[in-house]
Amino acid sequence: MSPVDPDLLSIENLSVVIRRPGREVAALSDVTLRVGRGEVVGLVGESGGGKSMVARSIVGLLPGGSHATGAVRFEGDDVLRMDDDALRRHRGHGAAICFQNPRGALSPTRTVGRQLTDRLITHQRLTETEARRAAEEQFAAVGIRSPRRRLGAYPHELSGGMAQRVMISLATGCAPGLLIADEPTTGLDVTLTREILRQFRHAADTDGRGVLLISHDLASVADVCDRVVVLYAGTVVESGPAARVLGRPAHPYTRALLRSVPDVDGRAVVATPGAMPLLKAAPRECPFAPRCAHATAECSVDRPLPTPVPGATDEWSLACFHPRTDELAFEEPAATPARATAAERAVLEVDDAHVVYRSRFGKGGHAALRGVSLRVAAGETLGVVGESGCGKSTLAKLLLGLVPAARGDVRVAGSRMSDLRGRELRRLRTRVQMVFQDPIGSLSPRRTVAEAIAEPLRALGLPAAQRAERVAAVADRLKIDRSMLARHPHELSGGQAQRVCIARALAGEPDVLVFDEPTSALDVTVQAQILDVIADVVRDPSRGSVFISHDLATVRGFADRVIVLYLGRIVEEGPVEEVFGRPRHPYTRALLSSAPSLGSGFSGPKVTLTEDLDDTEAAATGCPLAARCPFAADRCRTEEQQLRPHGTAQVACWRVPEIPDLLKGSDIRV
Amino acid sequence: MPEVMPETVVVGAARAGRFATVLIVTGSAILAVVALAAIVAPLLTGWGPTEIDPLGTLVPPGPGHPLGTDANGMDVWSRLLYAGRLDLGIAVAGVAAAVVAGTALGLVAGYLGGWVDDVLMRVVDVFQAFPTFILALAVAALVGNGTGNLIAVIAAVNAPAYARLVRAEVRTVRESSFVAASVTSGASTFGVLWRHVLPNSLTPVRVIAPLNAGWAMLTLAGLSFLGLGVTVPAAEWGAMISLGSPDVVAGRWWTSVPPGLVLLICVLGFSLLGEGLQERAEAKRR
Numbered sequence: 001m002s003p004v005d006p007d008l009l010s011i012e013n014l015s016v017v018i019r020r021p022g023r024e025v026a027a028l029s030d031v032t033l034r035v036g037r038g039e040v041v042g043l044v045g046e047s048g049g050g051k052s053m054v055a056r057s058i059v060g061l062l063p064g065g066s067h068a069t070g071a072v073r074f075e076g077d078d079v080l081r082m083d084d085d086a087l088r089r090h091r092g093h094g095a096a097i098c099f100q101n102p103r104g105a106l107s108p109t110r111t112v113g114r115q116l117t118d119r120l121i122t123h124q125r126l127t128e129t130e131a132r133r134a135a136e137e138q139f140a141a142v143g144i145r146s147p148r149r150r151l152g153a154y155p156h157e158l159s160g161g162m163a164q165r166v167m168i169s170l171a172t173g174c175a176p177g178l179l180i181a182d183e184p185t186t187g188l189d190v191t192l193t194r195e196i197l198r199q200f201r202h203a204a205d206t207d208g209r210g211v212l213l214i215s216h217d218l219a220s221v222a223d224v225c226d227r228v229v230v231l232y233a234g235t236v237v238e239s240g241p242a243a244r245v246l247g248r249p250a251h252p253y254t255r256a257l258l259r260s261v262p263d264v265d266g267r268a269v270v271a272t273p274g275a276m277p278l279l280k281a282a283p284r285e286c287p288f289a290p291r292c293a294h295a296t297a298e299c300s301v302d303r304p305l306p307t308p309v310p311g312a313t314d315e316w317s318l319a320c321f322h323p324r325t326d327e328l329a330f331e332e333p334a335a336t337p338a339r340a341t342a343a344e345r346a347v348l349e350v351d352d353a354h355v356v357y358r359s360r361f362g363k364g365g366h367a368a369l370r371g372v373s374l375r376v377a378a379g380e381t382l383g384v385v386g387e388s389g390c391g392k393s394t395l396a397k398l399l400l401g402l403v404p405a406a407r408g409d410v411r412v413a414g415s416r417m418s419d420l421r422g423r424e425l426r427r428l429r430t431r432v433q434m435v436f437q438d439p440i441g442s443l444s445p446r447r448t449v450a451e452a453i454a455e456p457l458r459a460l461g462l463p464a465a466q467r468a469e470r471v472a473a474v475a476d477r478l479k480i481d482r483s484m485l486a487r488h489p490h491e492l493s494g495g496q497a498q499r500v501c502i503a504r505a506l507a508g509e510p511d512v513l514v515f516d517e518p519t520s521a522l523d524v525t526v527q528a529q530i531l532d533v534i535a536d537v538v539r540d541p542s543r544g545s546v547f548i549s550h551d552l553a554t555v556r557g558f559a560d561r562v563i564v565l566y567l568g569r570i571v572e573e574g575p576v577e578e579v580f581g582r583p584r585h586p587y588t589r590a591l592l593s594s595a596p597s598l599g600s601g602f603s604g605p606k607v608t609l610t611e612d613l614d615d616t617e618a619a620a621t622g623c624p625l626a627a628r629c630p631f632a633a634d635r636c637r638t639e640e641q642q643l644r645p646h647g648t649a650q651v652a653c654w655r656v657p658e659i660p661d662l663l664k665g666s667d668i669r670v
Numbered sequence: 671m672p673e674v675m676p677e678t679v680v681v682g683a684a685r686a687g688r689f690a691t692v693l694i695v696t697g698s699a700i701l702a703v704v705a706l707a708a709i710v711a712p713l714l715t716g717w718g719p720t721e722i723d724p725l726g727t728l729v730p731p732g733p734g735h736p737l738g739t740d741a742n743g744m745d746v747w748s749r750l751l752y753a754g755r756l757d758l759g760i761a762v763a764g765v766a767a768a769v770v771a772g773t774a775l776g777l778v779a780g781y782l783g784g785w786v787d788d789v790l791m792r793v794v795d796v797f798q799a800f801p802t803f804i805l806a807l808a809v810a811a812l813v814g815n816g817t818g819n820l821i822a823v824i825a826a827v828n829a830p831a832y833a834r835l836v837r838a839e840v841r842t843v844r845e846s847s848f849v850a851a852s853v854t855s856g857a858s859t860f861g862v863l864w865r866h867v868l869p870n871s872l873t874p875v876r877v878i879a880p881l882n883a884g885w886a887m888l889t890l891a892g893l894s895f896l897g898l899g900v901t902v903p904a905a906e907w908g909a910m911i912s913l914g915s916p917d918v919v920a921g922r923w924w925t926s927v928p929p930g931l932v933l934l935i936c937v938l939g940f941s942l943l944g945e946g947l948q949e950r951a952e953a954k955r956r
Contacts, residue, residue, distance in 0.1 A: 021688065066681040080679045400854045430856035442847035446869040459856030504851070 007073075008210040009035040009058065009095070009178055014070035015282060016053055016234075018063060027053045028234045029282035030070070032306065035178060035210040040201060042225035042242060043214045044257070046523035048276050050234040051214045055180045058095050058212070060087045075177065092123055096176040100183040102167035106155040112166045113151025116173055123174040138169040142199055160388075161192040168199055178210045179203050185220060189387040189550055190594045191609060193217075197224045216524060219261055219596035222246045227315070230254050233276055233287035236306050240316030246598060250309065250316075250323040253288045258328060260528035262553035264580065264595040264602050267330040269557060271528035275493060286321070294322045330599065344377040346414075347511040347544040348399065348432070353408035355394050355568075368394040370568040371408070376512065376544035383559030383576060384548040385591065391568040392548045396516045399546065400434055401425070413511045430456050433505035435534075437517040439497035443489035449500050450485040456508030474503045478533060495526035502533060513537065513545045519554065531557065552595045556580050564588045567624040571641075574649025584651045586629050586659065605663040623653070631655055631662050690953060693946030697880070700939030701758075704932065708754025717745035719752035719905035728917065731924050738924040740914060742903065749905040750928055756906050758936070760817060761886040764824025769879055771825060772832025777871070779833065780840030781863055790833070797830040806889050810898040820899060824886045831882075832875060839871040846870075877948040884940030891933055907933045 016028040028050045035041045043051050056062055057072050060079050072079040074094050082090060099105035107115060116138060117131040126134060132151070139147030142165040155163060164184060171179055181200055185193040197213075201224040204211045215221045221228070222242060229239040230253065238251040249255050256272040274291040286292070289299040304319045355369040369391050376382045386392055397403045398410060401417050410417045412431050420428055433456065436442035443452050450471050457467045475485060478499050489497060498518060505513055518534060519527040531554065538545040538558060549555050555562060555576070562579050564572040564587065572585040583589040586607055593606035609628040622637040623629070629636065633655070641652040655662070707714065717723070717735075727743040729735050737746035779790040797805065806827045813819040843849065844867060852862050891908025893899035900906040907929035914925030 062681045064681060068679045068681070069677070400850070402850060402853065426856040426858060429854050432854065434851065434854055436847040436851065438847060442851050444848040444852070444866045444870065447865070455852060455857065456855040458861075459858075501851075504855070508855070 007034045008037050008039075008075065009212070010073045011054070011057070012071045012073065014054075014057060014068065014072060016050075016057065016062060017067045017281070018065050019067060020065045024280050026234055026279040026282050027066075028057075029279070030305070031231070031234070031236055033229045033236060033239065035212050037177075037208040037210055038204055039226045040204045040211040040213055040224055042221040042228040043212060043231065044216065044218055044221060044228060045231035046216060046257075046276055046525060048233075048278060048523075049231040051216075051231055052182055053234075054231075055097060055182050055212070055214055058178070058180060059091050059097055092119070092174050093176060095178040095180060096171040096174065098164075098167050098171045098179065098181040098184050100186055102163040103155055103158075103160070105167060106163060106170075108155050111152050111154055112158070113153075116151075116166075116170055119170065119173050135169075135173075138173055139166075142166075142169045142172075143195065144169075161188055161196065164188065164192075164196055165199070168196075168203070172203055172209075175207065176209070178212065180212045180214070182214045183216065184213070185215070185217065190552070190591065190596065191387060193220055193596070194594045197221070200224060217596065218246060218257060218524070219263070219598045222596070222598055230257070233279055233283065235283065235287060235303075236319065237288065238318040238320075239306065240309075240312070240318075241314050244312075244314065244316050249328060250325065251318045251320045252292045252294055252322075252324060255324060255328055256291070257524055258598060259330070260524045261598060262531065262551070262557050263597050263599045264553045264556060264592060265597060265599045266556050266580070267599055269528050269531055271532045272525050273529070275495065275526060276523075286319075294324070296322065344379065346375050347378050347412070348374075348376040348546070349411040350374045350399070351408050351411075353398060353405045353410060355391075355398055355403055356406045357403075368568055369398065372565075372568070372570055373408075374563060374570075374573075376546060378511075378544055379541040380561070381538045381545040381547055381559050383555035383562035384546060384565060385550065385552055385555050385562060386565035387591075388550060389567075390565040392550070392565060393516065394568075395565070396434060396514050396546075396548055399512070399514055400432055401429055426459060430459055430508045431510050432512045432514060433508065433510040434514040434516060435498070435501050435505050435518045438521050439494055439501050439518075440489050440492065442501055443492075443497060445489055447488070448485065449480070449487050449489075449492070452489075452500060453485075453504045453507050455504060456510075460508060470507060471503075474507050477506070478503045493526070494522050495529055498522065498530050499533060502530075502537060506537065509542075511543050513543060515545065515547045515549075517549050517551075518547075520549070520551065534558065552580070552591060553597075564591070569624060570643060570650075570652065571625070572649060572651045573643065574647075578647060578649045582647070582649075584646050584649060584656045584659065585653050586631055586655075587625050607663070631659065690946045690949035693942050693949060695946075697939045697942030697944075697946060700935060701943070704754050704936055704939070705758055707751055708758060711748065711751035711755070714751055715745065715748035717748040719749050720744060720903050721748075728922055728925070730922070737928055738922075740910070740925045741917065742913075744903070746910075746924055746928060749910060750907075750932060753905040753907050753910065753929065754932075756817065756900060756904065757887055757890060757908075757933075760820050760824065760890055761883050764821045764890075765828060765879055765883045765886050767821060767825035768828035768882070769832055769875060772829035773836045773868075773872070773875065775829070775833040776836025776838075777840055777863055777868060780837035780871075781844055781859075781867055783841075787837075791837070794830040794833050797826070798834075802827050802885075803889060803892060806893060807896070807898060810893050815899070815901045817900070820890060820893070823893070824889065827889070828882055828886065831878075835874050835878065836871055839874060840867055843867050843870050873951055877944055877951055879944075880940045880947065881944035884937040884944070887933065887936055887940070 011031055011033050014028055014031045018025045018027055031054060043054060045051055058079060060082060062068060068080055074090060079090060106112060113135055116135045120126045120131040120134055135151060136147045139150055144150050144165050158166065185196050188196060197220060200211050200213055203209055213221055213225060225242040227240060228242045228245040230237050232253050238245055238249060238254045245254060249258060259270040260272065262269050272291055277287060283303055285301060285303055286299040289295040298321055304321050306317045306319045308317045351373050353369055353372050357366045357368055372395065374382065384392055384395060398405060412428055415428055417428060453471045453474060454467045457470055480499050480503060515534060519530050522530060535558060547555055547558050559576045561574065562576045563570050566587050572579055572588045579588060583592055589607045590609045592602040593608065595602060607630060610630060622639055623641045626632040626636040641654060643650040643652045646656050722743045723739055723745065727739060727741055729739045731738045735745050739745055775790055779787040806823050809823045809826050813822060849862060849866055852866050890899060894906050894908030895912040899908055902909065910929040911926045917925045
């Protein structure tokens with residue numbers, strides 16, 4: 001019956017329509033893809049493209065109301081038509097899935113060791129002691145330090161990276177033939193992302209396992225994938241070897257995706273207008289046509305089907321009538337005109353600020369910021385980068401007056417925040433406005449768009465008629481359609497909501513705008529559109545901006561100056577070209593080294609930190625990075641480091657002069 | 671290569687969201703009928719609720735008295751109709767008062783936190799330390815009979831639960847970024863509470879309140895049954911059941927079974943309504 005050596009996984013013409021009362025969604029239309037043994041296949045595209053639906057179909061978990069046609073063959077057997085017993089064997093043994101949110105997917109009341117040994121005992125029929133030993137090996141294999149101790153941990157005791165490692169060990173625990181990873185690195189730092197993705201590559205290289213890696217992050221998957229499949233609106237638009245598809249893409253959508261991603265090499269982002277449609281039925285025309293610059297009449301009449309590219313010998317195929325053959329050209333980074341900031345008006349000054357979160361019981365507390373000083377002049381944009389937990393969000397809260405400074409102070413347009421109370425404090429607060437990470441969550445669900453934008457104006461005491469006028473003006477500036485003003489947040493897409501949030505921040509003409517990861521919750525092409533909006537907004541000469549992000553590439557595109565935070569301290573500060581082009585602190589260099597890149601990336605010797613941030617016990621004395629730094633010497637562990645000028649930058653590391661030599665040495669870990 | 675099978679594989683049908691609507695409509699319809707009957711009672715009966723038929727006590731159902739008369743010679747049908755005014759009115763007003771008071775407490779305690787929260791919640795603890803009905807009995811005995819007092823009793827025993835419910839909700843909502851956005855937009859504490867925190871903390875209250883009104887009717891009827899409710903001879907279902915209970919043993923069912931049934935139907939109506947609202951809230955979350 002079944003062919004002699006079938007592919008591990010072969011999806012053939014899979015179409016899924018989800019029918020629910022009152023709504024119908026064509027989630028997948030004629031999707032064909034395959035994963036071989038020992039192969040890592042990347043499934044990329046924006047949310048709503050059908051990536052997760054493919055994953056669910058492989059483990060037989062299509063949502064209720066799904067109508068599926070086609071076949072999902074796993075080692076020759078069709079998963080869609082398996083009975084319950086066969087499905088149970090298939091899940092775990094055949095194909096296992098790593099979920100996006102590992103902490104949500106782990107049972108909170110059982111230790112992670114118990115969860116793994118339970119699986120081993122049921123599926124592999126091991127005894128209790130064998131299972132424990134196997135579990136310990138599994139934990140060690142995914143890079144968990146002191147695995148024996150971690151077996152007894154509960155999920156809430158683990159950091160995000162650790163939880164994802166546990167999730168991988170759970171998925172690989174029963175030696176499945178296929179490992180599916182659904183956005184495994186969302187919400188993880190760059191340093192961890194690399195490490196986790198390496199685990200998947202490792203999983204494919206051992207035991208001839210197939211890996212299907214689902215991601216919206218093209219740059220990250222580029223390194224580890226053998227082949228890439230690009231989905232758009234439930235259809236496969238391009239597939240082929242990773243180097244080919246991501247390096248010399250021919251489909252306009254793939255090209256748009258790649259152009260939308262900011263890169264640490266500083267190239268300019270090109271935004272594609274529009275958003276992905278939610279289809280009610282399988283498309284009859286090219287679904288990308290309305291957004292495509294190369295679309296002709298033919299594209300809106302007929303749907304191009306995936307066909308092998310003529311002359312390609314490597315399974316490169318695409319669904320387009322007008323494939324692009326030219327090299328994907330990137331504009332050179334726009335040279336930012338050097339601004340003389342020193343003489344200009346400072347709109348925001350922070351002087352030696354400390355923030356301590358006190359624990360409710362007992363005395364202790366957690367110092368989130370330890371002596372941060374910064375200054376933002378009108379017309380200037382300050383970038384703030386660092387791993388999660390380094391104090392970025394606390395800094396944002398401090399600037400907005402949402403947390404008090406235990407020591408030091410914050411001055412906005414010359415007024416000290418801690419001096420003011422009541423109405424005056426509220427007035428001053430309107431001078432600093434923030435754009436939040438989660439655009440929909442930062443809009444009150446029961447207030448309309450117009451009411452949201454008018455919020456700061458209400459605090460200024462403007463009468464209703466003037467408020468409406470200002471709201472209309474700012475909406476026009478951000479290209480928010482007037483008809484959208486009466487809508488509620490749940491009726492907006494992520495990109496629209498973020499425009500509204502930026503409009504709200506701008507409405508009261510503040511002195512300082514704080515952007516806290518404003519695009520990290522958005523899809524790639526929408527992200528590029530919002531970055532365009534932000535780039536326009538931060539150019540206003542009358543106000544200063546602070547741009548906080550863990551994504552160094554995004555910061556590079558905007559900031560004039562940048563500060564690098566590590567465990568509540570500034571470790572390096574300076575003009576953006578200087579810090580990104582000639583990083584002096586080992587931490588900055590390590591961040592840049594692990595930043596994913598589709599372009600030339602960070603050139604120069606790379607540095608890898610020796611441990612995850614979460615494993616590090618905060619040292620009481622000395623340099624906070626000492627435990628992770630490959631160049632740490634005894635002096636680092638005993639001596640507190642202060643910012644000292646090096647060129648146009650300031651760096652808190654005494655070894656800066658020696659580092660170029662150290663980098664040439666053998667102790668670089670790549 | 672095996673042929674691709676043409677037929678469609680269907681995965682379990684999605685549960686219809688219409689179920690919630692059916693529940694809500696049925697519950698509301700039941701309550702509307704009872705309320706309407708109580709309002710237009712004078713059109714449906716010739717007798718007043720406390721009017722005594724001089725010609726007979728305990729007359730079985732028949733022409734003139736569709737549900738007979740009770741031991742005092744009052745027409746059961748008309749008392750049944752008029753009682754709806756008191757029962758529904760007190761239950762709804764009492765629960766409404768409980769919602770307003772409890773929400774205000776919960777809002778302040780949850781948003782401000784600290785010692786304000788501690789003090790308010792300890793008071794709530796004291797109220798919740800007693801079984802609801804015992805507390806109702808105690809308060810009713812303390813304040814005495816009368817419509818206004820009964821509303822106060824219902825409000826007092828139910829408000830603590832709303833305070834807790836709203837407080838828990840507020841503590842989640844106040845951490846959301848739209849509240850932070852409002853604070854940093856210079857809004858006053860009252861403005862943040864009124865415009866953002868309150869409207870987004872009421873979902874569970876909307877579900878619980880109708881169910882609560884059903885229980886409140888039972889509490890009220892229970893109080894009246896024990897003689898702590900409305901002043902005799904006012905028409906009230908609990909009091910009617912109490913008055914008629916000796917007759918049931920003697921085979922004269924018409925004095926206490928009809929008020930019991932009506933009470934049951936009303937509580938059912940409130941339950942269906944609450945159930946439906948919950949169903950709808952869950953469907954929205956999915």
